[in-house]
Amino acid sequence: MKQFIAFFTKEFLHVFRDRKTLLLLFGLPVVQIVLFGFALSNEIKNSKIVIFDYAKDATSRKIIEKLEVSKSFEIEKNITRVEDIDKSFRAENIKLAIVFPANFGEDLVHLKNASVQIIADASDPNTANTLTSYATNVIMSYQKEMMQTRNIPYSINTEMRMLYNPELKGTTNFVPGVMALVMLLICVLMTSVSIVREKENGTMEVLLVSPFNPFLVVISKAIPYLILSLFNLIVILVLSVYLLDMPINGNIFLLFAESALLILAALSLGLLISTLTNSQQEAMLFSLMGMLLPTMMLTGFMFPLENMPVPLQVISNIVPSKWYYIIVKSIMIKGLGFSAIWKETLILAGMTALLLTISIRKFNIRLE
Amino acid sequence: MENEVVIKTENLTKAFGDFIAANAITFDVYKGEIFGFLGANGAGKTTAMRMLCGLSTPTSGKANIAGFDIWTQTEEIKKHIGYMSQKFSLYEDLTVRENIRFFGGIYGLKGKEIRQKGDAIIKKLGLENEAKKLVKSLPLGWKQKLAFSIAIFHEPKIVFLDEPTGGVDPVTRRQFWDLIYEASERGITVFVTTHYMDEAEYCNRISMMVDGVIKALDSPKKLKENYGVETMDEVFYELARGAQRKAD
Incomplete structure (x- = not known):
């Protein structure tokens, strides 16, 4: 235990002596939270939607047909109960629900006026915005056709409801992304660099000659960075709650537990990189190329994954932060519990276990 | 012998x-x-x-x-055993005393022992004024002597x-x-x-x-x-x- 304390003290001294790194560590989350306010939007294809058709008449069927033909949408199923709307949003990857009220066609013919409700999953505001306007366009084009053929001023109102994020705040989208990014940066980069630095300086040899267990060397190197990144997590959450007015709807302990899982994955990856490289530059390059870029590009928080070519979408599945991003969005924004995210958690846990096993196997106790 | x-x-x-x-x-x-x-x-x-x-x-x-x-x-x-590697084997971004404390610590020495022996080393090497300075500010010769003293710190x-x-x-x-x-x-x-x-x-x-x-x-x-x-x-x-x- 005394040995551990000596080691922790030393690691913290390293971190606090290096002002530039310190600034990077604690400045980065703040800068990113502020910077990533401008998320990007893009065209979206084949989004899954559900149809809730009370009317079941010719008019509603025609509109549904049009939606079906549109490249933007893929009708997942028709539902018949109100509760199913919420259920399908939570359980499946449904982006949009379109509700036709009873007597939709009759209202339109007799009153010349009818309403359609469009409900969107706004936890990703860009997607939600784009999809609702696509859907509105489809309905409007039908309305136009009708007006042309019959020459009567029909009008269909579209009512929109943004679920989970009624004000369409962009922050809800990038905060989970920044969390993943910052934690990966600190854990992967800092762990690998700090281990490789010991190799480079020759101090690793001295540590390995000492009776201090080599695995403990690694563990006691990882723990300070774990603490630092948890601290950063708190900073990000505080910033987003008080500065960006972003709520944390779900269980905060679950959020921290899932974050710890990602941190563990990142630490194992950092360890793996440190065993594969021999200089700090190499370790840094590996960490940036291997972790930061995929996290920025393939997590879905900067560019919607739905728009990417299929090969990239497939590759995105092996990026741990993608799953973390989904998990955090579900907990923070949708306020879902563990039962809703157990699959993603399982995938993330599997990845962590795999990374940890590989990196421990690869870690050389003896310097050859 | x-x-x-x-x-x-x-x-x-x-x-x-x-x-x-x-x-x-x-x-x-x-x-x-x-x-x-x-x-x-x-x-x-x-x-x-x-x-x-x-x-x-x-x-x-x-x-x-x-x-x-x-x-x-x-x-x-x-x-x-003690070991002093070819490359300089102390932490440059820690002070003289912090290095002593760390290496004493990982060999499981007691805090009091580390302090006493550390003081003795600092005195012997004439580093009293440098004890709180970062090791990287010391001339190479002193660093090497310090590294050796630390290598035999745990007897x-x-x-x-x-x-x-x-x-x-x-x-x-x-x-x-x-x-x-x-x-x-x-x-x-x-x-x-x-x-x-x-x-x-x-x-x-x-x-x-x-x-x-x-x-x-x-x-x-x-x-x-x-x-x-x-x-x-x-x-x-x-x-x-x-x-x-x-x-x-």
């Missing part, structure tokens, strides 16, 4: 694929001895030393360090020094050797590799390694007599001339 053997190797061999870095090394080192381990670059010195420290697993052969077997008792060995039976005085001026080197003599008088065995032949003269006994094999092992005086030469330089030249391997 007592006759207690603290390092005993028998046919210790390390091969990297086809390349045999250290070939059937056999020698004894006695307690309190200053044992010089000489050889050209690439002769296998560092490989041999790393096996003795437990940094590298031998391919075959036997060795006993401080009474413990190199194959089965590496953890025990680690408690009883090991044997201390391994891998080219400890590289790049240090002759005066500082002399002072460094005073520290080595002092440690040796306290009964710490010093196992040192070096390139400097004047340093070789300071050793009680030296071994000369050529192409992974120990070619000669005796006191500097005897070696000079055996080869009929005046200086250690010439002994080294005589032996290293036959080397097949290129220096790295």
